[in-house]
Amino acid sequence: MRVNPVGTVEVLTGSHSHGQGHETTFAQLVAGRLGIPIENVAIVHGDTDKVQMGMGTYGSRSGAVGMSAIVKALDKIEAKAKKVASFVLEAAEADIDFKDGKFSVKGTDKSVDFASVALQAYVAHKFTGEQLEPGLKEGAFYDPTNFTFPSGVHIAEVEIDPDTGVTTIAKWTAVDDFGVIINPMIVEGQVHGGIAQGIGQALLEGAVYDANGQLLTASYMDYTMPRADDLPSFRVDHTTTPCPSNPLGIKGCGEAGAIAAPAAVMNAVTDALGHENIAMPATPQAVWLAARASFAKAAE
Amino acid sequence: MYAFDFHRPATLRQANSLVGKLGDAKILAGGQTLLPTMKQRLASPSAVIDLSGVPELAGIEQKGRNLVIGAMTSHAEVATSALVTAALPGLAALAGGIGDPHVRHKGTIGGSIANNDPAADYPAGLLALGATIVTNRRKMPAAEFFTGMFSTALDEGEIITKVIVPIGAKFAYAKFRNPASRYAMVGVAVGKKGSSVVVAVTGAGSDGVFRWTEAEAALGKRFNAKSLDGITNPAAKDLNSDIHASAEYRSHLIGVMARRAVTGATAK
Structure with missing residues (x-):
């Protein structure tokens, strides 16, 4: 985490963002903690020329693990900045408070803003190099002490056309507990994307090979990716039970939809069919065949 | 793309004479099939005659x-x-x-x-x-x-x-789309003019579009979806089969889509 002399902040993170919105959520965390505008925070990722070590984004861990590392770095930045502020404000370090982007001396009206402290950290006019090493740049690594345990319930209501075997998702209701949520819109988007992926697995997607090992689903003319008109509008909500094993109380959210959706869809499909003799993907043809078995059973 | 000559005639007469003159020229209409096949080198005409200016x-x-x-x-x-x-x-x-x-x-x-x-x-x-x-x-x-x-x-x-x-026919078309490509996996068009009924099926036949004459005869007597009850669907042996739909499933869908087309054609 590099605090520039003008008070802007550059965060180099090993968590890669390819649509998960780290640039927003991570910046929100830093801006909120340091009391600076969000546009003053740059998130740098995915460039091995700049980021020393990264392992990508996986396992719904960028919030719980990546942001915990950022919190640790922020702790160090704040501690160092307080030292600088104590020289600027000519007060004991223990008497310095930091709140809303301002360092102040307890019980007085003396204060200095974050950007001024950042400049003083580098120019070192108020302290000597023997008293304090100049600069405001810190790094942190974080290894989680435990997994996070998000929980939730997804309810799929499906309608099956017995004539054609087409399954339509009539309604989707989901409530998840992701612990503390930094950016509700991004979390909801993650849930939407996960559900779409899960519905794709349940109803549409399948890699098919012929007897010679030739892939038959080699293009989108044959591989059925979920599209907007395959999906309903999702009704998504959450409860908040903070996670005890990381400083922000965050639980993973990225995979929740993709984990819940296949089970919810297939439970609904097998409930409608009256038997479980169907595999994913439950394509129209597969459902039609399974429905014929249901009718035969009902006629017995 | 490889090199080819491009012609855009301004009249049908010019188009005619170009087609006569140029041996392996291809006629370009909307280009939704010709251009992709040219890009994939499945077609490589030496000249293309674009009719959009006629x-x-x-x-x-x-x-x-x-x-x-x-x-x-x-x-x-x-x-x-x-x-x-x-x-x-x-x-x-x-x-x-x-x-x-x-x-x-x-x-x-x-x-x-x-x-x-x-x-x-x-x-x-x-x-x-x-x-x-x-x-x-x-x-x-x-x-x-x-x-x-x-x-x-x-x-x-x-x-x-x-x-x-x-004009003046009762007509409707019902199709079941291939879930991936969204092309017609089975499409049935039903038209009734006077006492004559035509039931035409696309997407399913192994030799392209065909007429379902048994359905036509039944619908000629009474133009109602119920008239198709008891009629055997077209034989699976003449139908396409692929990873999305077996010939048997296509055969079944022809019956379903035909009923929907008849219902559509009779709806006010």
Whole structure:
């Protein structure tokens, strides 16, 4: 985490963002903690020329693990900045408070803003190099002490056309507990994307090979990716039970939809069919065949 | 792309003479099939003759009890034409369901029927409507024009100029889309004019569009979806089978789509 002399902040993170919105959520965390505008925070990722070590984004861990590392770095930045502020404000370090982007001396009206402290950290006019090493740049690594345990319930209501075997998702209701949520819109988007992926697995997607090992689903003319008109509008909500094993109380959210959706869809499909003799993907043809078995059973 | 000569005639006469002069030239209508096949090197004509500059091939008009649709009329124009919507709403709906908005704005009725893709929508529709295909040389009933998968009665150098569609028929088209490509996996067009009923099936037949004559006979007696109860669906042995649909499933879907088309054609 590099605090520039003008008070802007550059965060180099090993968590890669390819649509998960780290640039927003991570910046929100830093801006909120340091009391600076969000546009003053740059998130740098995915460039091995700049980021020393990264392992990508996986396992719904960028919030719980990546942001915990950022919190640790922020702790160090704040501690160092307080030292600088104590020289600027000519007060004991223990008497310095930091709140809303301002360092102040307890019980007085003396204060200095974050950007001024950042400049003083580098120019070192108020302290000597023997008293304090100049600069405001810190790094942190974080290894989680435990997994996070998000929980939730997804309810799929499906309608099956017995004539054609087409399954339509009539309604989707989901409530998840992701612990503390930094950016509700991004979390909801993650849930939407996960559900779409899960519905794709349940109803549409399948890699098919012929007897010679030739892939038959080699293009989108044959591989059925979920599209907007395959999906309903999702009704998504959450409860908040903070996670005890990381400083922000965050639980993973990225995979929740993709984990819940296949089970919810297939439970609904097998409930409608009256038997479980169907595999994913439950394509129209597969459902039609399974429905014929249901009718035969009902006629017995 | 590789090099080829590009011609854009301004009249049908110029187009005719170019087609006669250039040996392996391809005629370009909307380009929705020709251009992808050229990009994939499945076709490599030395010359392309683009008909988009020929005014005689454009537009839709009503002449007596017929709609006359120029060969270069796009699917989107047919779908939104006030004339077609009023006279044959089922044909407007068929055109409005072809491909996606891009395809509908570039693809043309002439290009579609000249290609006679086994999953195309127009061949079934025009068969069921008893349309006449007009070329620079002759007129042909749709029943004679479509001769098999990707093949038509067109001779070398013959150019489709317009399609004449009689109005006053009860008509609807129902299709079941391939879940991945969204082409017709089974499409059934049903047309009734007077006592004559045509049931035309696309997407399913192993040799392209075909008529389901047993259904036609049953519907000729009484034009109601219930008339198809007890009629055996077309035999699976003549139908396509792929990873999305077995021949048996396609056979079943023909029955379902035919009923839906009949219901659509009789709805007010």
